[in-house]
Amino acid sequence: MSGRIPRQFIDDLLLRVDIVDLIDSRVPLKKSGNNYVARCPFHNEKTPSFSVNRSRQTYHCFGCGVGGNAISFLIDYAHLGFVEAVEDLAAFVGVEVPRENAESTDVVKADNAAVYKVLEAVAAFYAEQLRGEQGQKAVAYLKNRGVSGRIAGQFNLGYASAQWDAVLSRFDRQALLDAGLVVVKDDGKVYDRFRDRLMFPIRDKRHRVIGFGGRVLDDSLPKYLNSPETAVFSKGKEVYGLSELLAANAKPSRILVVEGYMDVIALAQFGVTHAVAALGTATSKTHMEMLFRFTSELVFCFDGDNAGRQAAWKAVDAALPCLRDGRQIRIMLLPQGHDPDSLLRQEGLDGFERQINQALMLSDYFFEHLGAAQNLASVEGRAKLLADAKPQIEKMPPGFFREMMFSRLRELTGAGLRDKSVERVFKKPPRAPSGKGSPLMRKVLALLLQYPRFALWAEQQLRGVSDNHLPGFDFLQNVLAVIAEQKPENSAVLIEFFRGSEYEKAVNALVNLDLGLIELDAEAEFQGALRQLLRQMGEARMSYLIEKLSRGEVLTAEELMEFRSGGKTNPG
Ligand SMILES: [Zn+2]
Missing domain, CATH: 1.10.860.10 (DNAb Helicase; Chain A)
Structure with missing residues (x-):
């Protein structure tokens, strides 16, 4: 990893920047008494409750509760990590970020720069190949799936030829190795990882290419191949389509999470530009926390078959700890035999949107899923539901949502409100150490x-x-x-x-x-x-x-x- 940013630098930076200028450059502020105010950029409101204080160098929204210093603002507003926020703040002030242990850091930094560079260059190369002679069959596949040249261009789709050394013969070997674009065989021979595949560049939220997904054009296996984990690419943290989604709309009211690259592309073709796909892994808590930084509602789209239902339950399980008040999750099980693409073709955009709006809320899905297996008319069935549901709900962060899940469980199990033993089961969530003394x-x-x-x-x-x-x-x-x-x-x-x-x-x-x-x-x-x-x-x-x-x-x-x-x- 990169070297530590010295603490003293961060303190100096916070003294040097004027938070009023910083925020005003992104969200125009008006002076009001001792403070500067604006309509909050973090929640929808008609009258300004977002306030910036110059003497304290802090901001706060009395509506939604966000607040902090200049670094917090960049983290929240520009969806940056801490280090990224410090870097951007330093750039705003016009100073360089020093690193402790500078020597080793420079090397690491240079390497990552080379990795990003080669990924970008290879993405351009694959895109060029798609337009060339060899790319014809990939183009035919896209046409067959109804993908236009405009969408292919927007997602920077490409083609990796069947050659064993198409990228190897053109780009720096070490950079290719670091980027996961070539594979080393047991005998030490090196060859291209992606061959004869339709290529999907995967970009991060800062729009940099960090890896690829490749799809075969026939029935061979594996159907999809992803870049391996590298210094710049982690499947557990990234999703496909986020960069393109943010380019179309920086604050989507909801994000649709679908299963594959082609789903994202097919949806975009129909004008649904708020879809992303997990990268061949189950959607994790990390994914969800990341996506909730951009929106307040996630809709998970799964096949209606057994595997889809299992995946949906896994997603629910992972989602529970992220469900703070104000966040919403819906589960959309597609009709049997449909994928998002085919459903859109059948229903049209309006019909598809209607189905999304009718998708089950997580709470409904949760109790339907757990209750379905039980006979709730029997004491045993209700006891089983109680035993299954309670530990799950306890994973939720304290708040109204959690309380309501508990009260729903009480209703369903008929656990009497005056029944002391059940009351004990539903004990209040522990108080956050908020210093909420007197x-x-x-x-x-x-x-x-x-x-x-x-x-x-x-x-x-x-x-x-x-x-x-x-x-x-x-x-x-x-x-x-x-x-x-x-x-x-x-x-x-x-x-x-x-x-x-x-x-x-x-x-x-x-x-x-x-x-x-x-x-x-x-x-x-x-x-x-x-x-x-x-x-x-x-x-x-x-x-x-x-x-x-x-x-x-x-x-x-x-x-x-x-x-x-x-x-x-x-x-x-
Ligand atoms: Zn607010």
Whole structure:
């Protein structure tokens, strides 16, 4: 992998960039009071609830809850990975990204550049071959499938000839090896991986060719052959058709997930430009998380046969952990004997869209699938459904969707709401460590995140305060420790330290919590709130000690002292 980007560089970058300029260059902002606002680019709305704060260098949407610093914005808005976002941010500011361990990094970087380059060149070569003499039979196949030259061009389709060294004789051997375009035999001989196949270049979300799929033109096997895993290509992470889909529409309202390359092409031919295909692997959680970055609804299209049903259930299984509120999945089982192409021909575009709209919601499919095997009129059948469904639903992230799945299960199994044993089964999902202590704790945390300079005084006040079991106390200690150690100059730098941690979401929400204060009052407010919090901590500590005594346990010497001083937390 590439070398690490030095932490210090990221902090400096966040101090150097102006988030207002950055966001304004993509989403035009209007000044409103201390903030800049716009209609949120992450959800549909009529009145602006997306707000950017220049002094904190953060943004937040009060409608959908997104928020963060300049790096987060690029990750969310441009669908970039962390490193990509830092690179783009550096380019925006006009600086180079340094790498630790620069020497080895340069080599790795150069190699990947050569791999991307050869993949792009070979894609162009295959496309040229398709138009040439040798490509005639591939063209005939496409024509037979009703694929026009325009669509073939749009997807950059190509043809790999039957020759053993068509690419080998033309391109750099090492780059071809690294790109997976040639194969080394046991005897050390090297030859082209793809021969006599219709070629589908696979591009990533940044529109770079990362691999190929190749389809035979007759009945020989394997029907489809994919590039192997390489430094730039991973089947478990990529899908076919995403680049073309994003070029047609950067924010599709839904994405259709079909089984094969030719399905994507055939659909595009009919004007359905929002389809992608998995690359010969089952659709994984990683795929879904990636696709949900571009849309809020996925529709999985499967053959109506047994294999299709099995694949559909696998997809449902993989999807459950990704089903946060606001995300939707439908399962579309095609009528027997149909693929998306043939169904479209039979039904026309309108009819096809209607079928998509009628596709089962994941929740319906889930209970239909699990319930079908059981006789729900019997106690045994209902118990079996309960046993099968519960662990599955527990994979879902906490939220309304999960709650509703549970309540549906209650209905179906007839598990009485007043039945204590069943209530226990349906226990509440664990609370996310969002520091959602009391409103007071939230206020202290928010002020601390918004004005990191208050931490010094807070630390003095809290020194020697023992663990008092107050919700959010761990979070508070964490924030204080990060500020003490990193001395962040603004909120944007501070929240960067929480990226990827369990506190990330809570930090982003609190840093933008509107406390209705004017700047001048903030410090006094903070001191007042913290003093009040310290009192609460003392009381919480007292009740803990009393509880311990009432259980007949012995207090330690320190605890006894604390108890005698009435829960006053003990400095040192
Ligand atoms: Zn929003």
